[in-house]
Amino acid sequence: MIEGIFVEGLIYSIMALGVFFTFRILDFPDLTVDGSFPMGAVIMAACLHQGITPLAGLVTAFAGGVMAGMVTAEIHNRLKVPHLLAGILTMTMLYSINIRILSNRANLPLLRVDTLLTRVHGWTEGIITPEWSSLIFFILVVLIIKKGLDLFFLTDMGLVFGALGNNEQMVRTQGINPGILKLIGVGLSNGLVALSGAFAAQYQGFADVNLGQGIVVSGLASVMLGEFLLRSNRISTLTLRVVLGSILFKAIMYLGRYYGYYINMTPNDLKLIAGILIIISLAAANIRNAREQGRS
Structure with missing residues (x-):
């Protein structure tokens, strides 16, 4: 049970890191x-x-996510469409594309298919249980991705991404095209999201075109929950708290799923819980900022 919470939290933390990239950095x-x-x-x-x-499947999934993000960025850059509308347009089109990829099916099972996790379980058979081998595997995967992002954000391009999110006009004055940066940034962000989806499909044993319903809310909730766990401006801490926030979010969802019946809650209420968490996080952040400004 505990292992499952951590594994799901780690898988979805890859998605949350992508959401963190676009919402907080860009x-x-x-x-x-x-x-x-x-x-x-x-x-x-x-x-x-x-x-x-x-x-090769993971690389292909990542590339597909990058292309989806770049389409959104191009719609925004070329047609001057607002961020949200550009994302909604791409999201809507992707639903049909995803069904096409599955040969006009809504879902596809992976129970009898050789996946990366079945190979990991085979390598560790007789040593540790499949649950623990999955947990160790995803800890290593997330650590590699997190470290890669930390190093990327310390490069010149990574620093420019941070500047773009704070002051786009300043970036323009330096002779840098913000449109290209958005193209790269949104592409990389959605590449991480797609990578998370690829891992989720292997862990759950199926792929479904409806897996993404409300996933951006989960990512935002993870980012905001993490911001209350650790406070720092260091990029390594910022990415760490996203991972921790994702695990905490999955733990809260688990408690709501299995113990919510005490207060007449059902699994259908989980999206309500996620929305309430974000609202509470936003309200708490506003209160904290007001207190800090009052002290200064």
């Missing part, structure tokens, strides 16, 4: 996430059923 509210997450899952499932290796 200041680009992006709803493409609701389409790129299931896109990663369906691409992964389609690749595995075609006999493509799991590693």
Whole structure:
């Protein structure tokens, strides 16, 4: 049970890191996430059923997510469409594309398919249980992705991304095209989201075009919950608290799913809980900022 909470939290933390990139670093509210997450899952499932290796499937899923994000950025850049509307347009189109990828099916099982997790379980068979091997595997995966992002944000390009989110006009005055930065940033963000979807499909044993419903809310809740766990401006701490926030969010959802019946809650109320968490987080952040300004 505990292992499952941590594994799901780690898988979805990859998605939350992508959401953190667009919402916090780029200041680009992006709803493409609701389409790129299931896109990663369906691409992964389609690749595995075609006999493509799991590693190649992950790379393909990541590339698909990058392309989806770049479409959103291009709609925003070329047509001057607001961030949210551009994301909604891409998300809507991705629903049909995802069904096409699954050969006009809404879902595809992976129970009898060789996945990356079945290989990990085979390597550790007789040593540790499948649950613990999955947990150790995803800890390593998330650590690698987190470290990669930390190093990326310390490069010149990474620092420019941070400047773009704070002051786009300043970036323009330096002779840098913000449109290209948004193209790269939103693409990388959705690549991470699709990668998370690919891992989620292998862990759950199926891919479904509806996996992404409300996923952006989960990502935002994870980001905001993490902001109350640790306070720092260091990028390594910022990414760490996103991961911790994702695990905490999954733990809260688990408690709501299995113990909510005491207060007449059902699984249908989980999206309500997620929305309330975000509202509470926003209210608490406003109160905290007001207190800090009062002290200064």
